[in-house]
Amino acid sequence: MPPKGRIVVNENYCKGCEVCVFNCPQHVLALDHDHITVKGYHPAVLIAEGCTGCGICAVVCPDAAITVYRIKTGVTRDQD
Numbered sequence: 739m740p741p742k743g744r745i746v747v748n749e750n751y752c753k754g755c756e757v758c759v760f761n762c763p764q765h766v767l768a769l770d771h772d773h774i775t776v777k778g779y780h781p782a783v784l785i786a787e788g789c790t791g792c793g794i795c796a797v798v799c800p801d802a803a804i805t806v807y808r809i810k811t812g813v814t815r816d817q818d
């Protein structure tokens with residue numbers, strides 16, 4: 739099973755430049771045209787499942803607006 743992830747975009751930093759959108763290898767990012775930040779930008783948002791948590795969006799974002807979280811898969815628990 740491929741690794742899964744999710745991202746959080748800090749709207750105080752995002753300026754809607756789309757660098758993350760163009761660099762996401764899974765094509766799961768877009769600008770949210772239904773929402774405007776307090777600074778007047780359409781922020782980046784996840785638009786589909788399939789984020790792998792690769793972290794590329796966070797690396798390329800010029801404003802460090804993205805935090806990436808990896809979701810552990812295949813974790814098993816011991817039974818009592």
Ligand code: SF4
Pocket residue numbers: 747751752753754755756757758759781782798799800801802803804
């Ligand atoms: S690269 Fe950063 S600033 Fe640009 S749209 Fe994506 S999150 Fe916003």
Ligand code: SF4
Pocket residue numbers: 743744745761762763764765766767788789790791792793794795796806
């Ligand atoms: S962590 Fe990777 S797959 Fe997920 S949104 Fe960012 S660039 Fe795309």
